[in-house]
Amino acid sequence: MSGQANTPIHDHLIRGHDYLAQRPEFSLIGRTEPVQQLTAILTRRNANNILLVGSGGEGCSALCLGLEERKLDDGAPYDLISKRFFWLDSDGLFASGNPNTINDSFQKALKILARTPDSVLIIDDMRDFIEASRNNGASHLINALMRAVRKKDTQVILESRDADLNVVLSAHSDMREYYTVLDLSEPAADELIDIVDQTARRRLEPFHKIRIADSAIAAAVELTEKYRVRDMGLSRAQPERSFTLLDRALTSYRLRAHSKDPRIVVWEAELEALAQEEPNSPRINELKANIQTISQQWQTRQQTIKKLFQELRNGEEGIRRLEDELETQLLKEAEARENAADKEGIKGSTSALNRFMLDTVSLDSEVVTHIKQKISQYEALVKEKKSDFEAQTKEINDQLELEREQVLIEFSSISGIPVTKLTQDERKKLLHLDAQLAKRVYGQDVAITKLANQVRVAKAGLQAPNKPQASFLFLGPSGVGKTEIAKALTAELFDDESALLRFDMSEYMEKHAVAKLIGAPPGYEGYEAGGILTNEMRKNPRRIILFDEIEKAHPDIFNVFLQILDDARLTDNRGLTVSFRDSIILMTTNIGTRHFLGQSNFSIAEELAMEDLEKEYRPEFLNRFSGRQNIVCFNTLSLSIIEMIAIREINKLNEMVRTTMPNLTVAMDSTALSAMCRDHYKPVNGARGITGYIEGVIKPEIANTVLFADQSSGIITIGYDEVERCPVMSLPDGQGVEQATG
Incomplete structure (x- = not known):
């Protein structure tokens, strides 16, 4: 209400x-x-x-x-x-x-x-x-x-x-x-810019008394469209999100600018850069002199503003005190007149008439006149000081303009995303998307290339109308990167891996499970809550959605999939329609896994897996993936790829150690690493086998070694005993510590 x-x-x-x-x-x-x-x-x-x-x-x-x-x-x-x-x-x-x-x-x-x-x-x-x-x-x-x-x-x-x-x-x-x-x-992109621009200039500029640059408005819209954060003010719909971000950016910028002259901030940044790059530059002395001069001027101005503000407040307080005094005096005089009239015997209607005449024709007393004069003097003083105060602050504010950089800084502080990522050129990011995905997903070049190309097509505006930006079905053995590629893509496009909307289809094996996605029918429990999928998409239609292991889902779920993949829209139980046109749909399945594990020829395994897929799913479903062009088979991982993954995990472990003991390093030579991977890698487990071994065996031994090591610097070497098939740790001083864990 x-x-x-x-x-x-x-x-x-x-x-x-x-x-x-x-x-x-x-x-x-x-x-x-x-x-x-x-x-x-x-x-x-x-x-x-x-x-x-x-x-x-x-x-x-x-x-x-x-x-x-x-x-x-x-x-x-x-x-x-x-x-x-x-x-x-x-x-x-x-x-x-x-x-x-x-x-x-x-x-x-x-x-x-x-x-x-x-x-x-x-x-x-x-x-x-x-x-x-x-x-x-x-x-x-x-x-x-x-x-x-x-x-x-x-x-x-x-x-x-x-x-x-x-x-x-x-x-x-x-x-x-x-x-x-x-x-x-939500309003469309062009309309949204106009709404935010005109609303911000009409409401925010007069309130904060600071100009807003076009680049700041564009940045606010761009950031709130691309990213979703859990902050309450930025979780609402557009245009409110953009407006809120601008308001908060103006507030932070205003407070910073009113505590230090903006020119000093720029010069201090330039001075710091020169001190590192050109320590003997004559510009350094010039900057220091400028900073000192402006700092003194700024302090003088600040003292003047504070003095004006105090005088303004004193004047306002004086007016309030005199108004209370005036009210008390008027009541006192009115009571005195009434008492005087009663003593003279004025009663009945005559008394009322005389009392009225007294109240209307009587002039102010000397005391009342004096108080009113003092109030007028205070009001003139307050008006003068307020004018001086506003002139001083206006002189500062006229130098200020909210620009893109301030909006980026504010959004970074809210979201936790580094400014460097927020300022990345989107086109460059898309151009190098293949290489970035390959840093996390090893040995799946075909899948990476197809996925990156489809994303670029969508971002270039060449996607089919009323279709998702991309839709892929990944199949292959467990642990080869099907889920990891979805996480990697989310991290690249949204700078936050947790932005991935993931559904484990093992939770949707029952017939009634479709209600979880789009909401329960009228009359059933949970009807008012709506569906998990539709609710999430209404909050944020720009998502990467992963439906993991779809072979476990109930057949009725595939009717929902058909509508999403074909029309890029879905109507929930309440009759509200959500759009999937700005989303990327990824699905994974383990169907055909046995062929990849039992067949050395990948092409033959791929054909056999596709045959299994056709037996399991209807043609109209498989054809939704760009005529089956986006059904991608993942390779089983070779031992060399497993070694690359092991190196990556050891490097992650090393970074964890350095956070608590900066001078300590964990190292594992290539011979030991190769022997470990050869002994503990099983294709049926994929990369999860070796990462699990590092997590369950190597990491605990490192923890024990670090906890009980006398020295907190040097290198802890991870060896590998091929006979016992277990790791061997060497402390920084070179004394070996044999581990009995196999």
């Missing part, structure tokens, strides 16, 4: 033009199509009431206010101009807590709407209205509202968060019949 500071005309109804007039800064930017849809629905004969659904921050409230604003446009249709919009002051309606008072007020409001031609009632948070009705013992208000709708006494627009849609729809059985659900989505 919104708490309006508006004055209702009658019984908690606020006229649309009054509601708009009290928001002079409001202007609806873009959103032409949703406004047209709203207007069209309101003009219908049937189902001409609207349930406006959207995520927090998408602008449902702004869209409704935009209808009132559009009535002023020259090109507005008469059908819209004739509509008379009223906002319900829900807070005021339920403020008494008395069910009878609430009911009477609401019934009067409905009568006013019924007497007003073409009236439209807007309730800006229907879930809160429903809960407040129930909590105050006035559940029948919903029935009364629906009765007015059925009788066509008024039209209604209800605003609801998409998470609350089921609560609203289940509030009355006729809701679906009389209301049209309009699902509001």
Whole structure:
């Protein structure tokens, strides 16, 4: 429920033009199509009431206010101009807590709407209205509202968060019949830039008194579109996310700039760079002199501002004190006049008349006049000091402009993503995507190349319309990199491996499991919660989704897959549609694994695995992967690849050791590493076998060696006993420590 500071005309109804007039800064930017849809629905004969659904921050409230604003446009249709919009002051309606008072007020409001031609009632948070009705013992208000709708006494627009849609729809059985659900989505890219740009300049610049560069607005939109962070302010929908980021960046920049002259920050950075690169440069002395001069000027200015601020506060406090003194004096004199009148015997109507004459014609006393003069002097002083204070701060703020770098710094502090990654050129990142993926996934060049090429096609805007950006089916033995490539791709594109949306299909083996993805049917437990997949995609449609080991999923799940892969859209149990057009769909399966393990010829194994795949899945499913071009078989890993993976794991282990003991190094020579991999690698386990061995055997022995070593510097050498098939550790001083673990 919104708490309006508006004055209702009658019984908690606020006229649309009054509601708009009290928001002079409001202007609806873009959103032409949703406004047209709203207007069209309101003009219908049937189902001409609207349930406006959207995520927090998408602008449902702004869209409704935009209808009132559009009535002023020259090109507005008469059908819209004739509509008379009223906002319900829900807070005021339920403020008494008395069910009878609430009911009477609401019934009067409905009568006013019924007497007003073409009236439209807007309730800006229907879930809160429903809960407040129930909590105050006035559940029948919903029935009364629906009765007015059925009788066509008024039209209604209800605003609801998409998470609350089921609560609203289940509030009355006729809701679906009389209301049209309009699902509001985030504005498109070009429209989003315009909305953020104009809104930020109209609201944020006057508040912070700092200019915003175009590059800062572009950066805010780019970052909030590409990344999703768990911060509450940046978890809402666009354009709210971009607006919030700009507000926070301006705040941080403003505080930094008001504590130190911005020129000093630039010069100190230049000085630090020169001190490392050209320590004898004459520019260093020049910079130091400039910094000292500006620092002194800045301190002087800061002292002046602080003094002005203190004088301003003293003046304001003086006014408050004198106003209290004046009020006390006026009451004292009024009481004295009344006592004097009573003593003179003034009574009845004559007394009232004389008292009135005394109050109206009497002049201020000397004391009152003196206090008023002092108040006037203080007010003049406050006005002067305020003007001086604003002039000083304006002189500083006029030098400031929020730029892209400040937005990047703020977003980095919120998300934890280094600024260096945020500033990477997206085109260069895509160009070298193959090489970056190959650093994590060894021996799968075909899969890497196909995946990287498809991503580049999508980013270049060449993807098929109404299809996901890419869809791949990976098959091959366990532990060869099918899941790892999904994690690596997520880390490269989103700089955060945890951004991967992963579904282990072993959890979806039952027939009813499809409800987990798209939500339970009406009447079943969990209906209101929606589906895991659809909810996540509504929050963030730009995802990499991994469906792991799809052969374990129930056959009904594949009907969901077909729709995602074909139309790039899915409708959940509540009737809300989510788009997969900006997502990358990756699926893995272990079907055909036996052929790769038992056949030395990869091409033959690939053909046999594809035959198994065709027996298991319908052709229409397999054809969804770009006509089967994106069904990729992964190689079994050779011993040389396993050695590369082992080296990588030993390097990771070395980095862990250095975090606690910086002067200690872990090393394993190539002979020992090769022997270890040869003894403990089994193709059926893939890379997990050797990584598991390092995790379960090598790492504990390193831990024991580090804990009990007398020296905290040098090299711990990992050897390997081929007879005992176990590692041997050597301490930095060269004394061997035999381990009995096999």
